Amino acid sequence: MRRIHFKDLESIAGEEVGVSNWHEITQTQVNKFAEATGDHQWIHVDVERATKELGHPIAHGYLTLSLLPMLASQVMKIDGVSRGINYGCNKVRFTNMVPVGSKVRLRQKCLKVEERAGGKQVTMESTIEIEGKDRPACVAETLGISYGE
Secondary structure (H helix, E strand, O other), X not given: OEEEEHHHHHHHXXXXXXXXXXXXOOHHHHHHHHHHHOOOXXXXXXXXXXXXXXXXXXXXXXXXXXXXXXXXXXXEEEEOEEEEEEEEEEEEEEOOOOEOOOEEEEEEEEEEEEEEOOEEEXXXXXXXXXXXXXXXXXXXXXXXXXXXX
16 A cells, blocks of 8 residues: 655656555345445346356446445555545546456556645546456546645
């Protein structure tokens, strides 16, 4: 995990920040996400049909995206902050299916750091990779704002 102080955030603009650990996608996780969101599409939750027709059930795209905070906490820690908020995404693309049982990880590159709302807005290129696959599951330009102590 990379550690950087709030006052030095601008120094990482343009750099790859790091890569998280691998995280396995389980059917239990997919089912809980379906329950929480009301998205019970068969490709996610009907294991028998999905296995027959697709070879395996697949994770929801938004489940994959929702892993960003957990995985990002393994990539970088900003010291000297009082709080940080997720500000949103400029764009999100789901570029590959994530089969249940596969492993994903987050690779982040800092695109820019700007003063905003009394803090610093950090724009990241966040790529969720799938173990053993050339094409990632998700590529998102994510925004966060950190506030100094």
